[in-house]
Amino acid sequence: MLSEHADLRALSLKDILTASDGTRKILFALDDGLVIETVVIPCDRGRTTVCVSSQVGCAMNCQFCYTGRMGLRRHLTAAEIVEQAVYARRLLSGDVGSITNVVFMGMGEPFHNIENVIKAADILVDEQGLHFSPRKVTVSTSGLVPQLKRFLHESKCALAVSLNATTDEVRNWIMPINRKYKLSFLLETLREELKFKNNYKVLFEYVMLAGINDSIEDAKRLIDLVKGIPCKINLISFNPHCGSQFRPSSDEKMIEFRNILAEGGCIVFMRFSRGDDQMAACGQLGKPGSSQAPLLRVPEQFRVALNLGV
Ligand code: SF4
Incomplete structure (x- = not known):
């Protein structure tokens, strides 16, 4: 199997931090x-997930995301993506149990680098490669629609879509890709x-x-939006990060929304x-450095929720 015999060259280990x-x-x-950055998340019930990066930085500029502040430095090659999972297996299986799932939810918008991501996903599931079940490999997108279609046609792996809003107004602001590919x-x-x-x-x-996308109206709209989609x-x-303007919803709010x-x-x-x-949490990866992607203008009605005054 590739993971046992391959000579790994694309990556060199710099550090491992444990939360x-x-x-x-x-x-x-x-x-x-x-x-x-690559994150390994041990869960209960014997499941351990490796979260791989697909780019250095990201061009999508989602307003709640630390990686987005970096802007895009470059795409990763298929080898650089696959080796993250191979290394995680080699380095950590003894500590955290075998890696059972791979998610493309690290740094980058995977579908902005679709050639290499499809290649990498193929290697992850190939029996001569890492032989994960396609159901255990999930690629996540902020909503690049043409690439999403291509992925559904060409790959057997699972798909996640980062939705995060129930109106174009909010999504245009917090996920600017929505200005190109609307929610509908x-x-x-x-x-x-x-x-x-x-x-x-x-x-x-x-x-x-908190105060942006967690209202009862949002929950009701979300039910309607996803109707007819399995x-x-x-x-x-x-996960708040340094410089973040957003706050997390309370646990009570999340439970109410869930219900x-x-x-x-x-x-x-x-x-x-x-x-x-x-x-190491979702949306917290990377190091923006001195030149950062711009924060977008906050719509008037959300200035209070962000404590910006009016
Ligand atoms: S949430 Fe994902 S797509 Fe959006 S800026 Fe962050 S890494 Fe990029």
Whole structure:
């Protein structure tokens, strides 16, 4: 098997940081000196997930994301992506148990680097490669619709879509990719494309931001938006990072939101923060440095929620 015999060259290990909950952040140096981050998340029930990066930095400029502040430095090659999982297996299997799942939710928008991501996902599931089940390899996107269609046609791996808002107004602000591919276009594409997939559910991720996207109206709109799409919804607690203007929704708010979705017939999970004391949590990877992507103008009606005054 590749993971046992391959001579690994694309990455060199720089450091491993362990958070108090057992989450590990691995820092790798690339040939050109740039650094990427890979996170290994041990869970209960024998599941351990490795979260791989697909780019150095990211061009999408999602307003709640630390990696987005870096801007895009470069795409990773397929080898640089696959080696993160191979290394995680080699370095940590003894400590955290065997790696069972791979998620493309580290640094970068995977579909902005779709050639290499599809190649890497193929190697991860190939029996001559790492031989993960395609159901255990999930690629996450902020909503690049043409690439999402291509992925659904060419790959058997699972898909996650980072949704995070129920109106174009909010999504245009917190995820600027929505200005190009509107919510209705994104969701209609999924509705159409998933008709041709058997036994396949997309995972919608929804990072909960206090006062921005966590109202009862948002929950009700979300039920309507995902109608007719085979899906699961994952409500994620926001991990504040330095310079972040957003606050996490309270646990009570998340539970209320979850209950409305469940009563509306959705399959819904909640994920509380993991690894945040080592900046290993979702949306916290990378090092923006001195030149940072711009923060966008906050719509008037959300200035109070962010304590900006009016
Ligand atoms: S959330 Fe994902 S797509 Fe958005 S800026 Fe961060 S890494 Fe990029």
